[in-house]
Amino acid sequence: MSKERARRRAEREAERARAIQANEDRQARLARRRAVIGRLTPRPVRVRRPGGLLARRHRTQNVLVALGFLIVQAIAWLLWGSFFASFAVLVLSVLLVPVVVTLAFDRRI
Template identity: 50%
Template sequence: MSKERARRRAEREAERERLAAARAAREAKAARRREVRDRLVGPVAGAVAAVLPRRPVRVARQRGYLARRRRTENGVVAVLWFLVQVLAWILLDSWTARLGVFLGSILLLPVLVTIVFDRRS
């Protein structure tokens, strides 16, 4: 019986040592990362460190039919708005008229987008 207990104790101690070694390796790796980060951006105060991201965040573009359709619609709207501005610049000589077209197009753009691209119908 005592041999079995000794064997189990040895297994527990070996597991404990393995976990301690893994923890020490993780802490050493984190310390190296902190050291590299501090060399690159300088030491960071405690309150600000929580705000900084741990790693760069990659923003993925949404995929699928609806996302593609929305991107197409937004592109069409942007191109048409830009063309209206260019035509106003070319055809109108008055700065007040150009400003009026600019402000009018900004104010009417959401209304026209809602009417033309309404998804409820």
């Protein structure tokens, strides 16, 4: 009886050793595959906006310019209901915004 138990235990241990080896082989294949894929795929570029004082000031200035532009357009549309007058104000605003920005904020666009 003890010889039979020893034989079955040896079979179980051999089966367990084969399962462990198969698992290690599978893990090694997966690691190699991930390494190859990692080398072949480009890494995503993380884009962050600048956070310094100068960048914050420029963002604030840009928001003020955009709000001013929109306010001028809204006033022109409310004052002169005609399409031609609103279009003329739009064209003039587009031409004059860079000049006003350069004069007001002392930087070039």
